[in-house]
Amino acid sequence: MAGLSVSVILFLAIFDEFYTPxxxxxxxxxxxxxxxxSITASAQPLVSPQKEITLDYIQQHYSDxxxxxxTMDSTFLWQIRGVMLYYPKLAHxxxxxxxxxxxxxxxxxxxxxxxxxRPKHRQYLITISTKTSPRFEPLLLKNLSFNAQVGVIxxxxxxxxxxxxxxxxxxxxxxxxxxxxxxxxxxxxxxDRRCIQHGLGYQLxxxxxxxxEKLKIAQWRGIKGDEKDTRERYMSPExxxxxxNY
Numbered sequence: 001m002a003g004l005s006v007s008v009i010l011f012l013a014i015f016d017e018f019y020t021p022x023x024x025x026x027x028x029x030x031x032x033x034x035x036x037x038s039i040t041a042s043a044q045p046l047v048s049p050q051k052e053i054t055l056d057y058i059q060q061h062y063s064d065x066x067x068x069x070x071t072m073d074s075t076f077l078w079q080i081r082g083v084m085l086y087y088p089k090l091a092h093x094x095x096x097x098x099x100x101x102x103x104x105x106x107x108x109x110x111x112x113x114x115x116x117x118r119p120k121h122r123q124y125l126i127t128i129s130t131k132t133s134p135r136f137e138p139l140l141l142k143n144l145s146f147n148a149q150v151g152v153i154x155x156x157x158x159x160x161x162x163x164x165x166x167x168x169x170x171x172x173x174x175x176x177x178x179x180x181x182x183x184x185x186x187x188x189x190x191x192d193r194r195c196i197q198h199g200l201g202y203q204l205x206x207x208x209x210x211x212x213e214k215l216k217i218a219q220w221r222g223i224k225g226d227e228k229d230t231r232e233r234y235m236s237p238e239x240x241x242x243x244x245n246y
């Protein structure tokens with residue numbers, strides 16, 4: 001809100017200096033623009049896109065006072081904090097990060113009752129797998145590079161950023177639409193795109209490359225996906241670069 005405070009002070013100074021009944025309309029329009037620009041600026045990422053996000057970089061930019069309502073284990077503390085720099089709108093959203101033995105390396109979802117609540121009251125759960133089948137063991141968060149870890153967590157945060165814009169009925173529809181391969185292809189592809197737009201394109205690129213190199217596959221369609229299916233669900237490195245350069 002620092003940007004808003006400075007803008008308000010500037011507005012009051014100009015108002016005091018030049019106010020007359022004749023130019024009142026001008027000042028009203030200016031006031032509206034000040035508020036709009038300040039709110040828009042506050043929603044922008046606090047940092048710029050980086051090809052390589054490191055622990056030092058995060059420690060230089062992260063502030064504990066800027067983020068609340070996050071519950072997390074210390075294992076991936078700084079990777080999560082690095083992602084939060086690029087999602088300022090989620091600064092005070094209730095999110096719990098938990099470690100659990102589960103087949104899927106990483107998932108994000110709202111708490112059951114959250115779908116009936118207003119976005120500001122919702123709680124979300126991001127599950128980080130600690131154990132899966134031998135085939136997908138290389139994809140566990142603990143086995144990825146730091147940059148790729150930030151990228152895949154950024155993907156999950158993009159889900160939450162999207163969920164925050166949705167109403168309860170959407171989540172019911174989404175639960176049923178999981179049976180549609182075409183719908184889920186589009187759903188996950190859009191989530192990758194959202195991650196890139198938030199400034200984590202190069203980190204998503206690192207994750208995309210590592211998945212394909214570790215599993216020796218052309219397309220990654222998730223744990224339950226058919227590895228022979230050539231349709232793109234999660235963006236390929238080539239697609240990610242196109243969107244980074246878009």
